Amino acid sequence: MTLVAEAFVSQMAAAEPWPESATLYQPLKEDQILLSDCASSLAVQAYLRMCGLPVQVVCRANAEYMSPSGKIPFIHVGNQVVSELGPIVQFTKAKGNSLSDGLDDIQRAEMKAYMELVNNMLLTAELYIQWCDDATAAEISRPRYSSPYSWPLSNILAYQKQWEVRRKMNAVGWGGKTLEQVYEDVNQCCQALSQRLGTQPYFFNKQPTELDALVFGHLFTILTTRLTSTELAERIKSYSNLLSFCRRIEQTYFEDKKNSLKSSMILLINV
Amino acid sequence: MGTVHAKSLDPLPMHGRDLGVHPDDLVEPPEPEQESKQEILENKDGHFCVCSRDVMSHVNGLGRTKEDLLGYEISEVFHAKNLIDVMKKSHIARQRLLRLGIFKEVEVLIDTSEGSDALPNGLDVTFEVTEVKRLTGSYNTMVGNNEGSMVLGVKLPNTFGRAEKLTFQFSYGTKETSYGLSFFKPQPGHFDRNLTLNMYKVTGQFPWSSLKETDRGGSAEFNFPLGMTNHTLKWEGVWRELGCLARSASFAVREESGHSLKSALSHTVSIDSRNSAIFPSRGALLRINQELAGYTGGDASFLKEDFELQLNRRLFWDSVLSASLWGGMLCPIGRQPSCIADRFYLGGPTSVRGFGMYSIGPQSEGDYLGGEAYWAGGLHLYTPLPFRPGKGGFGDLFRTHFFLNAGNLCNLNYGDGPRAHLQKLAECLRWSYGAGIVLRLGNIARLELNYCVPMGVQSGDR
Numbered sequence: 001m002t003l004v005a006e007a008f009v010s011q012m013a014a015a016e017p018w019p020e021s022a023t024l025y026q027p028l029k030e031d032q033i034l035l036s037d038c039a040s041s042l043a044v045q046a047y048l049r050m051c052g053l054p055v056q057v058v059c060r061a062n063a064e065y066m067s068p069s070g071k072i073p074f075i076h077v078g079n080q081v082v083s084e085l086g087p088i089v090q091f092t093k094a095k096g097n098s099l100s101d102g103l104d105d106i107q108r109a110e111m112k113a114y115m116e117l118v119n120n121m122l123l124t125a126e127l128y129i130q131w132c133d134d135a136t137a138a139e140i141s142r143p144r145y146s147s148p149y150s151w152p153l154s155n156i157l158a159y160q161k162q163w164e165v166r167r168k169m170n171a172v173g174w175g176g177k178t179l180e181q182v183y184e185d186v187n188q189c190c191q192a193l194s195q196r197l198g199t200q201p202y203f204f205n206k207q208p209t210e211l212d213a214l215v216f217g218h219l220f221t222i223l224t225t226r227l228t229s230t231e232l233a234e235r236i237k238s239y240s241n242l243l244s245f246c247r248r249i250e251q252t253y254f255e256d257k258k259n260s261l262k263s264s265m266i267l268l269i270n271v
Numbered sequence: 272m273g274t275v276h277a278k279s280l281d282p283l284p285m286h287g288r289d290l291g292v293h294p295d296d297l298v299e300p301p302e303p304e305q306e307s308k309q310e311i312l313e314n315k316d317g318h319f320c321v322c323s324r325d326v327m328s329h330v331n332g333l334g335r336t337k338e339d340l341l342g343y344e345i346s347e348v349f350h351a352k353n354l355i356d357v358m359k360k361s362h363i364a365r366q367r368l369l370r371l372g373i374f375k376e377v378e379v380l381i382d383t384s385e386g387s388d389a390l391p392n393g394l395d396v397t398f399e400v401t402e403v404k405r406l407t408g409s410y411n412t413m414v415g416n417n418e419g420s421m422v423l424g425v426k427l428p429n430t431f432g433r434a435e436k437l438t439f440q441f442s443y444g445t446k447e448t449s450y451g452l453s454f455f456k457p458q459p460g461h462f463d464r465n466l467t468l469n470m471y472k473v474t475g476q477f478p479w480s481s482l483k484e485t486d487r488g489g490s491a492e493f494n495f496p497l498g499m500t501n502h503t504l505k506w507e508g509v510w511r512e513l514g515c516l517a518r519s520a521s522f523a524v525r526e527e528s529g530h531s532l533k534s535a536l537s538h539t540v541s542i543d544s545r546n547s548a549i550f551p552s553r554g555a556l557l558r559i560n561q562e563l564a565g566y567t568g569g570d571a572s573f574l575k576e577d578f579e580l581q582l583n584r585r586l587f588w589d590s591v592l593s594a595s596l597w598g599g600m601l602c603p604i605g606r607q608p609s610c611i612a613d614r615f616y617l618g619g620p621t622s623v624r625g626f627g628m629y630s631i632g633p634q635s636e637g638d639y640l641g642g643e644a645y646w647a648g649g650l651h652l653y654t655p656l657p658f659r660p661g662k663g664g665f666g667d668l669f670r671t672h673f674f675l676n677a678g679n680l681c682n683l684n685y686g687d688g689p690r691a692h693l694q695k696l697a698e699c700l701r702w703s704y705g706a707g708i709v710l711r712l713g714n715i716a717r718l719e720l721n722y723c724v725p726m727g728v729q730s731g732d733r
Contacts, residue, residue: 061529068515079522149570152532153569
């Protein structure tokens, strides 16, 4: 977000307290949402729960186009609309809720670095697997993405999205990678996270921060989403401290909503 | 192409060449039409000749136009019984040839039949035609509404020789790009029955709703006359993309963003007996249109009806009284609510004067959402300028104008009966009255300067 936009948002945000009617919008859960969007949405939901801010999740087929930046998820608070985790963190900070206040500057820089790592590695890997791998794209991504629309619009939109993501992959240099290399990158990212986490409950000792929310969102979604192969989930399962981290956050913050994270408990317990 | 001949008819001479017919015979009751046998004599480059018992008809100057098309247009000439009739019918044939839009010039020459294949007591009617060029192009620049654009147009008239027309228009602007391709084909012999195929991409910005819309699609339209009425059957398939015009758009408009596909069949019937489209002084217009979407595919599913009625009557002292009434209704079919792009809008200088453009009716945070049912009416009195300055010339283009406009736009609850609907449309009536000056621009537009007093303004209207 540009500096001016940030200033604008914080100015408007500081005026009112968090209302009861805040809503979070994402694509349709059953038929439409894809892995990367689900991960981002879960990260935001986890963050808001950690802050103790109530939010209602609403599913809309056109959520991606409703969002001011074109990315999922976005929240509608009062008459503000804010999308993506970064701006949402800024927005809540302006309202006086922040999870990273207790960190000193070095830790904050470290947190930002790890968040960038997750965004550049995990998120990009998710997008690559969804759209650049032909098998996954044909079997899962394209049918799901275009499910709310009728023919021929469904085909047009699905292919348009695929070309857009592939162009983006080429731009960040992932265009030439193979699936094996991508899995290896994910492995390295998880190794770094696992090392940082160590035996602590959260990344910065006792208190969860936005980094915890982000990592939880991505890892949990990867573990609980069915893809054409289980290779990705297997790589993560090899790090036991990350698994227990996910379970811990799920038990602490998502216990009350029994059906919000379907099939989650069973899957994690079995591992 | 040949020498210059007199183009228009001089006042008809009462005593024409002696064809064995006396002027007194002209008042006889018309004889039963006998199918005069027409033979096509010659048909070589640029020259087409049809011959009947008394009249030989030539058309010179053809290039790519096909002959069978012309046969229909000039066939009336063969039913003429005397010289005056021939002159009248050739004039009509000339109008019909010009109406096809494929000839730049049509000249008629009537002469006695001479030469080796001359008809006894026969007439020679020659049409000298100049075809339009195969390709015409145009280039315009337009500036307005904070946007500049360059418009390129290419037209291919008479593409395949039977008065078809292919047009392509491309507009490249600072904000949006749009283009369209259109193919028009009339039925030979019945120009009023025609088919138009369109393919287009257009973008529009609607600041009153903070909405921008991009439409890509195609349509096929078939026009035909039936008795006094003119019918149009049309299928349209459009991929619509809606988006917010500004970050501050209301959430209700933001919820409408996204893509949808509309595939609709529509039918329009119109009866128009006015003598002009811009400043009619007599006659009436009735147009009824219905559109059904959703049964030929697509996401949007609704039934839409609207009508327009206009009556004009000339009163004392060159003034004209004009009354008009519009109305419409949109019923979504199925559980989906209606889309903002399908709803009706009301307000502004073309419907209810005194209110902002399309700024009447349901709104959310200043953005007008449109409504599913509306009606609007107007009563206008046009008079010449007081004291008639510039009479007979420039002053005739101006009229003074007294008006009374009323209308209402709302959403109906379709569960209630028709009585409740009428009641809902009648309450919260907006109306306005005033006076002004109207200027006619050519035959296509009018410019108005009005002073109006809006009344019945509801909260939320502008």
